Amino acid sequence: xxxxxxxxxxxxxxxxxxxxxxxxxxxxxxxxxxxxxxxxxxxxxxxxxxxxxxxxxxxxxxxxxxxxxxxxxxxxxxxxxxxxxxxxxxxxxxxxxxxxxxxxxxxxxxxxxxxxxxxxxxxxxxxxxxxxxxxxxxxxxxxxxxxxxxxxxxxx
Amino acid sequence: xxxxxxxxxxxxxxxxxxxxxxxxxxxxxxxxxxxxxxxxxxxxxxxxxxxxxxxxxxxxxxxxxxxxxxxxxxxxxxxxxxxxxxxxxxxxxxxxxxxxxxxxxxxxxxxxxxxxxxxxxxxxxxxxxxxxxxxxxxxxxxxxxxxxxxxxxxxxxxxxxxxxxxxxxxxxxxxxxxxxxxxxxxxxxxxxxxxxxxxxxxxxxxxxxxxxxxxxxxxxxxxxxxxxxxxxxxxxxxxxxxxxxxxxxxxxxxxxxxxxxxxxxxxxxxxxxxxxxxxxxxxxxxxxxxxxxxxxxxxxxxxxxxxxxxxxxxxxxxxxxxxxxxxxxxxxxxxxxxxxxxxxxxxxxxxxxxxxxxxxxxxxxxxxxxxxxxxxxxxxxxxxxxxxxxxxxxxxxxxxxxxxxxxxxxxxxxxxxxxxxxxxxxxxxxxxxxxxxxxxxxxxxxxxxxxxxxxxxxxxxxxxxxxxxxxxxxxxxxxxxxxxxxxxxxxxxxxxxxxxxxxxxxxxxxxxxxxxxxxxxxxxxxxxxxxxxxxxxxxxxxxxxxxxxxxxxxxxxxxxxxxxxxxx
Numbered sequence: 001x002x003x004x005x006x007x008x009x010x011x012x013x014x015x016x017x018x019x020x021x022x023x024x025x026x027x028x029x030x031x032x033x034x035x036x037x038x039x040x041x042x043x044x045x046x047x048x049x050x051x052x053x054x055x056x057x058x059x060x061x062x063x064x065x066x067x068x069x070x071x072x073x074x075x076x077x078x079x080x081x082x083x084x085x086x087x088x089x090x091x092x093x094x095x096x097x098x099x100x101x102x103x104x105x106x107x108x109x110x111x112x113x114x115x116x117x118x119x120x121x122x123x124x125x126x127x128x129x130x131x132x133x134x135x136x137x138x139x140x141x142x143x144x145x146x147x148x149x150x151x152x153x154x155x156x
Numbered sequence: 157x158x159x160x161x162x163x164x165x166x167x168x169x170x171x172x173x174x175x176x177x178x179x180x181x182x183x184x185x186x187x188x189x190x191x192x193x194x195x196x197x198x199x200x201x202x203x204x205x206x207x208x209x210x211x212x213x214x215x216x217x218x219x220x221x222x223x224x225x226x227x228x229x230x231x232x233x234x235x236x237x238x239x240x241x242x243x244x245x246x247x248x249x250x251x252x253x254x255x256x257x258x259x260x261x262x263x264x265x266x267x268x269x270x271x272x273x274x275x276x277x278x279x280x281x282x283x284x285x286x287x288x289x290x291x292x293x294x295x296x297x298x299x300x301x302x303x304x305x306x307x308x309x310x311x312x313x314x315x316x317x318x319x320x321x322x323x324x325x326x327x328x329x330x331x332x333x334x335x336x337x338x339x340x341x342x343x344x345x346x347x348x349x350x351x352x353x354x355x356x357x358x359x360x361x362x363x364x365x366x367x368x369x370x371x372x373x374x375x376x377x378x379x380x381x382x383x384x385x386x387x388x389x390x391x392x393x394x395x396x397x398x399x400x401x402x403x404x405x406x407x408x409x410x411x412x413x414x415x416x417x418x419x420x421x422x423x424x425x426x427x428x429x430x431x432x433x434x435x436x437x438x439x440x441x442x443x444x445x446x447x448x449x450x451x452x453x454x455x456x457x458x459x460x461x462x463x464x465x466x467x468x469x470x471x472x473x474x475x476x477x478x479x480x481x482x483x484x485x486x487x488x489x490x491x492x493x494x495x496x497x498x499x500x501x502x503x504x505x506x507x508x509x510x511x512x513x514x515x516x517x518x519x520x521x522x523x524x525x526x527x528x529x530x531x532x533x534x535x536x537x538x539x540x541x542x543x544x545x546x547x548x549x550x551x552x553x554x555x556x557x558x559x560x561x562x563x564x565x566x567x568x569x570x571x572x573x574x575x576x577x578x579x580x581x582x583x584x585x586x587x588x589x590x591x592x593x594x595x596x597x598x599x600x601x602x603x604x605x606x607x608x609x610x611x612x613x614x615x616x617x618x619x620x621x622x623x624x625x626x627x628x629x630x631x632x633x634x635x636x637x638x639x640x641x642x643x644x645x646x647x648x649x650x651x652x653x654x655x656x657x658x659x660x661x662x663x664x665x666x667x668x669x670x671x672x673x674x675x676x677x678x679x680x681x682x683x684x685x686x687x688x689x690x691x692x693x694x695x696x697x698x699x700x701x702x703x704x705x706x707x708x709x710x711x712x713x714x715x716x717x718x719x720x721x722x723x724x
Contacts, residue, residue, distance in 0.1 A: 028283070028295075028298070028299060029283035029284060029286075029287050029289065029295060029296070029299050030283060030299075031371055031372030031373050032371075032372075033372055033412070034411065034412050034413045034499075034615055037413075037612045037615065037616075037723070037724065038413070038612075038615055038616050038619045040724040041612070041616045041724065042616070042619075044724070050724060052722070052724050054719065054720060055372050055719075055720055056287070058295065080283050080299060080302055080303050081298075081299070081302040081303065081538075081648070082283075082298040082299045082302060084298065085297055085298025085299075086298060109536075109537075109538075111537070111538070111645070112642060128503055129502070129503050129536060130502060130503055130504055130629075130632040132623055133619065133623060134623070
């Protein structure tokens with residue numbers, strides 16, 4: 001199923017040549033979108049293709065959009081304290097579907113104590129307020145590179 | 157093209173600015189030479205609204221009509237304040253925004269604050285409540301009681317206000333999408349406590365336009381929410397005379413990233429929309445305009461904020477009088493609540509936030525606010541602890557009772573810089589009104605995403621300025637410390653969620669289900685007729701302990717849902 005995603009107009013294409021595609025989502029009941037809009041703009045200016053999931057998507061909807069849009073990275077943000085439940089739900093759904101080639105990064109108001117737990121689930125970054133955009137962009141590029149490599153290896 | 161009201165105002169202000177020859181001379185002869193010696197920032201200085209700030213203001217910077225535009229406190233155009241004696245007659249209300257966990261947790265916090273000298277209540281609700289979901293909905297998992305208190309039914313309101321006399325203290329509720337439901341709950345609660353509706357006082361935020369603009373908390377399409385606001389407006393104008401049925405809010409617009417001018421312009425434009433709505437509902441402007449209140453942000457650029465508050469009063473008074481023909485002075489008086497800026501609080505070196513909040517609180521007082529919430533230093537980390545809230549409240553006590561700042565009315569009035577800035581902000585605001593009018597009014601401008609885009613643009617620009625070190629944030633991009641030590645924060649136990657769900661189940665078992673169904677059915681029929689006022693029907697539903705989600709779902713069926721315009 002994943003094989004089809006690797007060709008464009010029948011021609012196989014190297015991932016490094018395509019812009020990184022990233023889905024930005026707040027997968028819970030949280031409308032604080034200042035940060036995510038700043039990121040949307042910054043990712044776009046960094047040459048990425050950006051999709052915003054809109055207001056209050058469920059974790060199921062986030063994963064569905066990520067698959068349909070064939071993204072490299074899902075960036076999750078929450079400022080309402082529900083990250084331990086909501087981020088985990090997104091990961092669980094991805095795991096259940098056996099999807100390993102979409103990177104998941106996180107951010108928002110995340111207490112230090114939660115960060116290792118999120119990392120363990122596979123959600124990296126987990127940046128808080130005041131983080132430089134460049135640091136976040138570089139992290140996304142790194143994670144996108146990893147999953148693209150994984151896809152290329154699978155495709156070979 | 158015929159000049160609109162707004163364009164005429166822009167002209168008027170523009171004409172009141174004169175050329176400042178003495179300043180130019182000083183600049184050329186003295187300043188420029190000196191600058192060469194000391195060095196200076198060639199790019200110049202701006203405020204949050206990207207207005208150019210000069211290094212010096214003189215008498216010549218005062219607008220021509222300065223005396224008239226300034227006036228006296230308690231007199232039109234209220235630039236210096238809405239009351240003749242301002243804080244000498246009545247100190248501002250110290251109203252701390254509070255709510256977390258279960259209704260019992262919040263009741264305890266409210267009583268703690270009252271004991272410590274708070275003079276008005278302000279309730280924060282959690283995300284499920286704000287979006288009209290019950291605590292036992294799957295979507296609420298992990299969010300119950302996290303960002304505020306959870307209210308699923310009237311029972312929860314009874315617990316929050318247990319032992320609090322509703323006839324003695326006013327209550328502000330930050331609730332928007334389900335505002336009419338919570339208002340109905342508060343009215344029914346008063347009934348149950350045998351307090352007449354004419355005796356209760358308070359404010360419900362309810363401003364839905366700014367939700368589509370900034371805070372993004374809605375359930376239905378704009379027209380449906382606007383109708384509910386109309387119903388609250390009409391009902392309370394007739395039955396609950398001390399109830400501020402709406403608090404037109406710039407706070408969230410600012411937090412979403414706008415500049416001070418954008419906050420001012422978009423908030424007042426929303427306010428005019430609600431004025432039009434009341435008139436369209438057949439009310440006399442002077443009957444309902446006096447109960448319209450406002451809510452602004454006080455951010456860190458001290459003079460810009462003070463100028464914003466003063467400009468807000470002058471614009472509101474001018475437009476209500478000249479454009480709408482209001483006669484009642486109270487219709488023209490813009491009264492507002494202020495909250496210090498959450499955005500300016502830093503996670504890094506949190507104690508510095510006490511200073512930021514103090515500066516912002518001073519700006520609010522010097523700007524003539526009617527009530528104030530001061531943020532706690534730990535709020536970039538979590539909801540505040542008792543200790544942090546107390547420091548924030550004491551900040552207000554120190555300003556009010558030690559500093560002397562509140563002893564004189566509008567003590568900065570007449571400052572060359574402040575007066576000029578007030579007029580310039582006024583002009584910039586009128587320019588936005590003119591632009592919004594060209595887009596077909598504020599509702600269309602919001603539906604098209606124009607306002608949202610303007611804010612996102614400013615927000616991004618600000619972020620880049622911080623990253624490029626053009627704007628300093630102490631502890632974030634300058635004076636950074638390598639090892640940030642964690643601070644003691646308020647932890648909301650998951651037990652709050654379980655308790656709420658258990659309680660809700662009990663309530664659902666105890667209530668008369670037939671009555672619940674009947675009242676919900678009647679509400680449905682009433683919703684279908686656009687001309688019916690929904691307040692009595694909502695009050696019936698909550699009286700029977702219909703839950704917030706059951707009531708909201710009737711609206712979801714009738715009105716449908718809403719997808720925001722894409723701005724990215």
